Amino acid sequence: MSTPTRPPGESGQPQLQVALSWLEHYTYCPRQCALIVLEDAFTDDTATTRGTLLHQRVDIPGNKGRGTVRTLHALPVWHDDLGLTGTCDTVELHDNGTVLPVEHKSGRYHPGGPADVQAAAQAICLQQMFQRPVPRAAVYSAADRRRHTVTIIPELHQRVLTTTRAVRELLTTRQLPPPPPDNRPCRRCSMAATCIPTVLTRTRHYHHALNNLYTLPDEEPTHP
Structure with missing residues (x-):
């Protein structure tokens, strides 16, 4: 799998871009992330197929309004300083200025799990792009048909930074973890x-x- 780079920064060195989905894979298992990113070895099963079918409903780019909320689907996002890039399933723009990313998952939600890291990274990207605070994100679980609020506390923000560095190190060394x-x-x-x-x-x-x-x-x- 080819890895894009951002233009040279202050150090003069290009920075390897890290996809938001890789953060979730790495948090779940560094070896799983390496197999996907370095060896393009992703394999489907029942759970991943359910996820693919779920995302077909939100992966078509577009926007729609409902009351005081405008909903954007398949919105490309990035963070130049962190070298993050990806796509948000859904982003809600509220009339009071609230920006809320909503990550869709087919399985059950696990508080503090990999989905929280991915949703937090989306919020961090949107905060830079919209130049306003994005203190919360949401994870929608199709298993229980509920939204679960993810508050971007400092510890979760740091997890995003630490995981981003770890994935970039993986891309640099190209070593498959045990x-x-x-x-x-x-x-x-x-x-x-x-x-x-x-x-x-x-x-x-x-x-x-x-x-x-x-x-x-x-x-x-x-x-x-």
Whole structure:
């Protein structure tokens, strides 16, 4: 997958751009993010297909008004200083000046999870673009048909910055991280077959099997 760069900044060096969706993938699992970004190895399952179908309703660019709220769909956003870029599913512009990004997810919402980081990054981008505070975002969960408010507290803002740096480091080193030491997040991951975490976390067994694969058996002794 090609990685775009921004024009040289004050340092004179181009900055690798980080997609907002990569922040969510990295927060969920750095190895999953690397497989997607570095090896273009994304795999669909039932959950990701549900997400694709859900996003078909909000991924068509356009805007519409309802009462005092104007809703924008598939809005491109960016942050020049942080080198972030992406697309917001929905952005609401209220007549009182409120700007609210709404990220759509097919599964259940987990407070403090990867979706919060992605939604917060959208809010940070919109704040720079509209030149006004964007203190909140929302995550819409299709599983419970509810919006969940995400407040951009300083700790969450810092998570966005830290994760952005980590993803950019991944793009620079191009090193595939090891799978997580416990397999709980792997059970819900569509890329488990590509990642083979169960094999790789048992490092000693893996290397033993690999060595045996290329070891020739001892020659049988010859008898006179």
